[in-house]
Amino acid sequence: MADEPLCVDDFEALAHARVRAEYWDYIAGGAGSERALAANRTAFERAALRPRILVDVSTVSTATTLLGRDLAGPVAIAPTAYHRMSHPDGELATARGAADAGALYITSFFSNHTMEDISAAAPDAPRWLQLYWLHDRGLFGDVVERAAGAGYEALVLTVDTPVLGLRLRDARNSLSLDPETIPANLTAAPTLLTTRTENSSAVSAQAVQAFDASITWDDLAWLRERSRLPLILKGIVTAEDARLALDYGVAAIAVSNHGGRQLDNPIGALDVLAEVVAAVDGRCPVLFDGGVRTGHDVAVALALGADAVLVGRPVLWGLAVGGAEGVARVLGLLRTELERVMALIGRPTIASIDASAVVLR
Ligand SMILES: Cc1cc2nc3c(=O)[nH]c(=O)nc-3n(C[C@H](O)[C@H](O)[C@H](O)COP(=O)(O)O)c2cc1C
Numbered sequence: 310m311a312d313e314p315l316c317v318d319d320f321e322a323l324a325h326a327r328v329r330a331e332y333w334d335y336i337a338g339g340a341g342s343e344r345a346l347a348a349n350r351t352a353f354e355r356a357a358l359r360p361r362i363l364v365d366v367s368t369v370s371t372a373t374t375l376l377g378r379d380l381a382g383p384v385a386i387a388p389t390a391y392h393r394m395s396h397p398d399g400e401l402a403t404a405r406g407a408a409d410a411g412a413l414y415i416t417s418f419f420s421n422h423t424m425e426d427i428s429a430a431a432p433d434a435p436r437w438l439q440l441y442w443l444h445d446r447g448l449f450g451d452v453v454e455r456a457a458g459a460g461y462e463a464l465v466l467t468v469d470t471p472v473l474g475l476r477l478r479d480a481r482n483s484l485s486l487d488p489e490t491i492p493a494n495l496t497a498a499p500t501l502l503t504t505r506t507e508n509s510s511a512v513s514a515q516a517v518q519a520f521d522a523s524i525t526w527d528d529l530a531w532l533r534e535r536s537r538l539p540l541i542l543k544g545i546v547t548a549e550d551a552r553l554a555l556d557y558g559v560a561a562i563a564v565s566n567h568g569g570r571q572l573d574n575p576i577g578a579l580d581v582l583a584e585v586v587a588a589v590d591g592r593c594p595v596l597f598d599g600g601v602r603t604g605h606d607v608a609v610a611l612a613l614g615a616d617a618v619l620v621g622r623p624v625l626w627g628l629a630v631g632g633a634e635g636v637a638r639v640l641g642l643l644r645t646e647l648e649r650v651m652a653l654i655g656r657p658t659i660a661s662i663d664a665s666a667v668v669l670r
């Protein structure tokens with residue numbers, strides 16, 4: 310078939326043709342002049358893998374473990390909101406695709422299906438729940454308390470979004486949300502569910518209504534009182550904050566600039582990975598996201614010290630192109646590409662992809 314996708318970028322072109330233009334801009338876009346979005350990709354251009362030869366790579370294994378959970382590979386699904394923008398089956402399809410691929414799925418708080426329904430779509434699969442801290446503590450606490458019972462194995466608090474980044478594409482489009490894209494976990498608070506605004510983005514309006522920008526490190530205790538699930542902080546990009554996170558007892562750290570959607574910075578997420586890894590010094594797992602599009606990129610991030618990587622937009626491309634099957638195919642492509650790269654660099658296990666496997670130019 311002429312348009313059979315052979316790599317993740319092939320999925321992008323196919324998905325673009327299927328997703329409504331305003332929704333596509335929301336998914337594809339970054340903050341401001343989109344420098345961080347571009348930098349996330351160009352950072353990978355400066356990283357080269359260093360192949361070792363005459364190593365037995367007749368068997369290559371991508372298997373790994375994260376917070377005690379065995380996973381088929383080190384590629385997990387980053388939390389992304391509103392999956393029904395990409396496919397009518399939304400997060401239910403994503404959950405099934407992730408389960409088929411044996412991948413961890415970090416479900417966004419702003420999902421179009423409830424966290425319980427998403428769990429029920431693939432009950433035994435590994436799943437974490439991402440959180441945004443809401444003004445409405447009652448509603449927020451309720452979601453947090455429901456997570457363990459609904460089968461989520463960890464909580465991922467996103468800490469780079471006290472306010473939403475300036476998304477110019479969405480503002481120019483006056484992005485509005487169809488009723489099927491309302492955040493299903495928040496239906497108890499209809500005032501948070503703006504779907505249309507004049508000359509601005511409805512997503513931005515929802516964020517203004519929903520997010521509590523006053524929270525600080527000490528508020529983490531409140532979260533811990535409501536759930537015993539391990540806590541991961543997503544959106545750490547400095548050594549200082551990595552050390553503080555360890556002081557506050559986090560189970561893992563996710564290095565991320567939110568796919569270039571928050572601060573309009575000219576530095577890529579990969580450029581700060583080594584700084585955070587050095588500060589963490591093996592005391593907790595470090596996850597990484599931002600611009601990962603190939604098995605080569607995965608290997609680079611692992612060599613720079615990440616324990617696993619997350620992919621955001623590529624999963625939405627797979628979802629748009631083929632629902633659950635598309636999600637599984639994107640994840641499967643990344644895994645088989647990684648296997649090939651591991652053979653080519655003479656590192657047959659995830660643990661063997663160490664700092665000697667990469668050089669930054
Ligand atoms: C459409 C979209 C929605 C997102 N929604 C969320 C979200 O709800 N929560 C969150 O923590 N991060 C969210 N993110 C950021 C991703 O979790 C992740 O950090 C980013 O997409 C990684 O970059 P990549 O898309 O280049 O892989 C979103 C990203 C995109 C593209």
Ligand SMILES: CCCCCCC(=O)C(=O)O
Pocket residue numbers: 390419470512514515516517519567570
């Ligand atoms: C109040 C709705 C906000 C959803 C934000 C989703 C997100 O993180 C993004 O980058 O977009």
